[in-house]
Amino acid sequence: MAKTKKTVFFCQNCGHEEAKWLGQCPACKEWNTFVEEKKIPEKGSMTRDREKAEPVSLSQIETKGEDRIRTEMEELDRVLGGGIVKGSLVLVGGDPGIGKSTLLLQMCRILGDKKEDIIYISGEESARQIKLRADRMGDFSDRITLLCETNLETIEEVIQRKKPDVAVIDSIQTMYSEEIGSAPGSVSQVREATNTLMHLAKGMGITIFIVGHVTKEGTVAGPRVLEHMVDTVLYFEGDRHASYRILRGVKNRFGSTNEIGVFEMREDGLHEVKNPSEFMLNGRPEQASGSIVACSMEGTRPILLEIQALVCRTNFGMPRRTAAGTDYNRVNLLMAVLEKRLGMALGDCDAYVNIAGGIRMNEPAIDLGIVLALVSSYQNKVTDPHMIVFGEVGLSGEVRAVSMPKQRVLEAKKLGFQTCMLPAVSMDSVGKVEGMRLIGVKNVGEAIQYL
Known part of the structure; x- marks a missing residue:
């Protein structure tokens, strides 16, 4: 008599397994994430030749x-x-329509010209749809082959037979194994598909790129174990209706996780933005209060960005606070510092803070920029358009040091800025910069005096 398949419950968020349904997952503490699936016995015998x-x-x-x-x-x-590390497994996540497939297809086009064998496996689009998108990018090498398939066993056999240098799986949620009874995209299917691809990448030295859908919470759909199994996790961010896209490294076993890449979406594909600071500052308002330029570091790259603030009297009992592009709680904290340390009456004011350009920044170095933008709008004072600021603001109102101040100042000079306000403790590490006036401040009180 054949063994019946055992039914277990998996957490859709982290992949935790339980014998019965639970309201809250004991591993990730999320509610109502357990789904019922059939557990498949492990393939192969448990007794292996351990002498080897x-x-x-x-x-x-x-x-x-x-x-x-x-x-x-x-x-x-x-x-x-x-660059791409051979034998690595890379997960690329992002919202629908953001440009994940376009980015990888464009990468395949370049690698094909470099005599690399590539196989593009799609489970979402037909070969004709992919060809129409590829024609907009230009000519493709004959070394790029296309396979429209969702069966995991078939894909594994093709990769083992063709032995490409790079393989692209678009997307992991459409792949399914015949040995697992659950639907494609379920916890069991995603985990099994990723595990199979990982063994192919490590065993054959093939670089495999996996496209993953993103949930409304902003994380890759499927169990969290998916991100633990791969070598690199990249997120493609941005507004699908805007032209600029941000590629951010969340996990990378072969490099830094703080780097970002900036692309512009055009009709013929994605174009690299060599100088993100320049496009972030395009269209800056002149002689307008509440606008100031700050500098943030993303990995080794300094990025200048415009911080805008609007402070006005509220018409309601509860003032409204809004933050776009930065942490909402951080804005509230900085406003509390201004009220306590400088005696500014902001408790009955609406406050709106925005980072222009559609990029999101959470580095503490932009604290001083947010503070000066809020004060500039509150006092209706126009700031110097040729000045940039950076520095972390503490709860006592002190301006604390940040990393790599020299690189920030040099980036500002390259774009034509003449004055830089920075923490006083960072003045020695920056030294003298020809053509730049450096202002060292110890607290927000000193900083506001220069408005």
Whole structure:
């Protein structure tokens, strides 16, 4: 008599397994995330030949630089840590229509010209749809092959037979294994598909890119274990109705996780934005209060951005506070500092803070910029259009040091700024910069005096 498949419950958020349904997941503490699925017994025998497994001394292992493939897309190479590492598993997530497939297809076009064998596997679009999008980008090499398939066993057999250098799976939520009875996109299917692809990547030295859908909370759909299994997690962010896109590294075993790449979406595909600071400052208002330029660091790249604030008397009993592009709670904290330390009556004022350009920044170095923008709008004073500011503001109103101040000042000078307000403790590390007037401030009281 054949064994019946055991029914278990999986958490859709983290993949935790339980024998019965629970209201709250004990692992990730999320509510109502358990779904019922059939558990498939592990393939193969539990008794393996353990005599072949031998540990290796750490001193005997030869270390060489990672064998990387340059994509010639500098923004993508920057986020990946210098290029594609062979044998790595990369997850690319983002909202629908943001440009994930366009980015990877454009990458395949460049790699095909560099004599790399590539297979693009799509479970969402037909071959004709992909061809129509590819024609807008230009000519593609014959080394790029296309497979429209969702069966995991078929895909595994094709990859083992063709042995490409790079494979793209679009998307992981459409892949399914015949050995698992649940629907495609379920916890079991996503985990099984990712595990199979991971063994292919590591065993054959193939770089595999996985496209993942994003939930309304902003995380990759499926179990959280999906992000733990891959080597690199990239998020493609931005408003689908706007032209600019941000590629952000969330996890990277081969490089920094603080780097971002900026792209512009056009009819013929994605174009790299070499100088994000320049496009972030386009269209700045002249002689308007509540506008100031701050500098934030994303990895090794300084980015100048315009912080806008609007402070006005409220018409309601409860003042309204809104923050776009930065942390709402941080804005409330900084307004409380202004009330307590400077005696500014902001308790009956509406406050709106916006980072122009559609980019999101949470670095503490923009605190001083937010504070000066709020004060400028509240006092209706116009700030110097040739001045930038950066610095972290503490609860006592002090302006604290931030990382890499020298690079921030040099970036401001390159774009034509003449004055820089920065923490006084960072003045020594910056030194003298020709053509730049440096103002060191110890607290927000000193900073406001220069408005």
